[in-house]
Amino acid sequence: FIGGLPDSFNSSSGALTLFFIHLPGYMGCIRDVTFGSPSPLYLTSAVDHLNVDFELPCDLERVEGVSFKGMGYAAFAGPHGNNTLQSVAFFVVAHERDGILFYTESRHAGMVDYFYVALFHGNMIVQTRIGGEVYKLVTSAANLHNGLLHSAAWTLSMDKIQLIVDGAPRSTVRANSIAPFHLTDTIYVGGIPQDVLNSSAVSLIPDMPVTTGFIGCLQEVVLNYDQMVDFADSQVELVNVDLQGCAKAPVAPRVTPSPTV
Numbered sequence: 460f461i462g463g464l465p466d467s468f469n470s471s472s473g474a475l476t477l478f479f480i481h482l483p484g485y486m487g488c489i490r491d492v493t494f495g496s497p498s499p500l501y502l503t504s505a506v507d508h509l510n511v512d513f514e515l516p517c518d519l520e521r522v523e524g525v526s527f528k529g530m531g532y533a534a535f536a537g538p539h540g541n542n543t544l545q546s547v548a549f550f551v552v553a554h555e556r557d558g559i560l561f562y563t564e565s566r567h568a569g570m571v572d573y574f575y576v577a578l579f580h581g582n583m584i585v586q587t588r589i590g591g592e593v594y595k596l597v598t599s600a601a602n603l604h605n606g607l608l609h610s611a612a613w614t615l616s617m618d619k620i621q622l623i624v625d626g627a628p629r630s631t632v633r634a635n636s637i638a639p640f641h642l643t644d645t646i647y648v649g650g651i652p653q654d655v656l657n658s659s660a661v662s663l664i665p666d667m668p669v670t671t672g673f674i675g676c677l678q679e680v681v682l683n684y685d686q687m688v689d690f691a692d693s694q695v696e697l698v699n700v701d702l703q704g705c706a707k708a709p710v711a712p713r714v715t716p717s718p719t720v
Contacts, residue, residue, distance in 0.1 A: 462489060462511065484510070524550075524678040524705035525649075525690050529558070531672050531699025532650035537563070537642035538686045544574060544640040548612035550678040552708045553604040556581040558673030559650050564660040565589075567641040573660045574640060576613065577669040578603055585613050585622050585630075586664055590638030593665065596622040596630035607711035608678075615640060627714035648680065648688070649673045649700065676705030 463484030525533070537544075547561060560583075561576040572588045581604045585596040596613070601624060603609050612623045617637055622630040647655065650672030655661065680688040689695070691702055 461492065463509075465509070520707040521704040522678070522707045524552075524676045525680075526676050526701035526703070526705050527558075527649035527673045528699050528701065529555070529672040529674045530650070531697075532559075532652060533648045533688075533690055533698075533700055534645050534652075534696040535688070535692070535694060537646055538682045542642050544615060544642055545683045546612060546614040547576075547680070547682055548610070548684075549680040550608055550610055551603065551675060552606065552608050552705065553578055553581075553673070553675040554606070555674040556604040557669045558671055558675070559647075559669055560673055560677075561646070561648055562651050562655070563642065563646045564644040564655075564658065565641050566643050571660050571663065572640065573664060575664055575667070578673065579668040581605075583611060583622060583624060583629075584668060585620070586667075587620070587640070588663060589615075589640050592634075592638070594620055594632045594634075594637075596620060596632055598622065598624055598629040601629065604675075605711075606708060608708040609711045610713075625711050625714045629714075646682075649677065650698075652698070672699070676708070678705070 527533075544563070551560070555578075557577070557579055559575075559577045561574070563574050565572040565574070570591055572590065574585075574587045574589075576583065576585050578584075582598045582601045583603060584598075585594075587594050603611075603624070609625055610623075611625075614621050614623070615637065618635065619631055619633045620637065621628050621632075651661070651670070656670060661667065680690075682688065690697065690700070
């Protein structure tokens with residue numbers, strides 16, 4: 460056993476068992492384990508393990524951020540002082556090609572609307588229903604699960620919805636008049652709880668491509684241009700989310716915006 464003992468551990472010496480029961484598992488990093496030979500043991504997720512991270516090398520620098528491990532989410536109320544959604548921006552490092560990034564529902568003037576953002580096959584998808592009108596934006600060949608730190612944002616205005624990745628508009632929907640998206644319900648980041656997946660608003664999403672939680676890191680999540688989300692706030696519900704930071708990742712190159720967009 461390395462790093463701790465299972466609950467079922469039973470030593471041949473009863474006294475030794477009583478001693479071990481009171482010792483907690485190790486917290487920290489172990490590298491280059493050798494046993495009976497000068498070559499380090501090759502420890503991977505294939506070995507029997509519990510609460511061990513094989514994906515984050517010990518010598519990687521950690522930075523501020525929120526780590527999502529799938530099958531979880533962060534949930535909180537909308538921004539104070541503004542009851543409409545105007546923009547969302549963040550930095551993202553994705554470890555899997557699929558995963559929900561953002562979801563919220565709106566119930567206003569008798570309408571049930573939604574705002575859904577996910578990674579699907581490494582591309583970012585924005586699907587929203589505003590005032591009964593459905594809009595969809597998709598990046599193409601974005602490869603956002605390549606382990607690099609990407610910047611992402613989507614903005615809503617009276618005549619367009621725009622998805623921006625790594626400094627350049629990647630998808631834009633224009634209309635003569637787009638109704639405001641009123642924030643009336645909980646905002647979910649990194650995933651959606653099962654009871655919400657079964658809600659009436661989710662059922663309205665056409666061909667919802669992803670229902671699984673996001674696996675990776677989010678940094679500096681900002682709503683409506685200037686309201687940073689404080690995930691450590693006691694009012695934020697966290698499920699399978701780590702606030703201890705993320706491994707530092709190389710920054711993706713910025714894309715030169717096209718003058719025709």
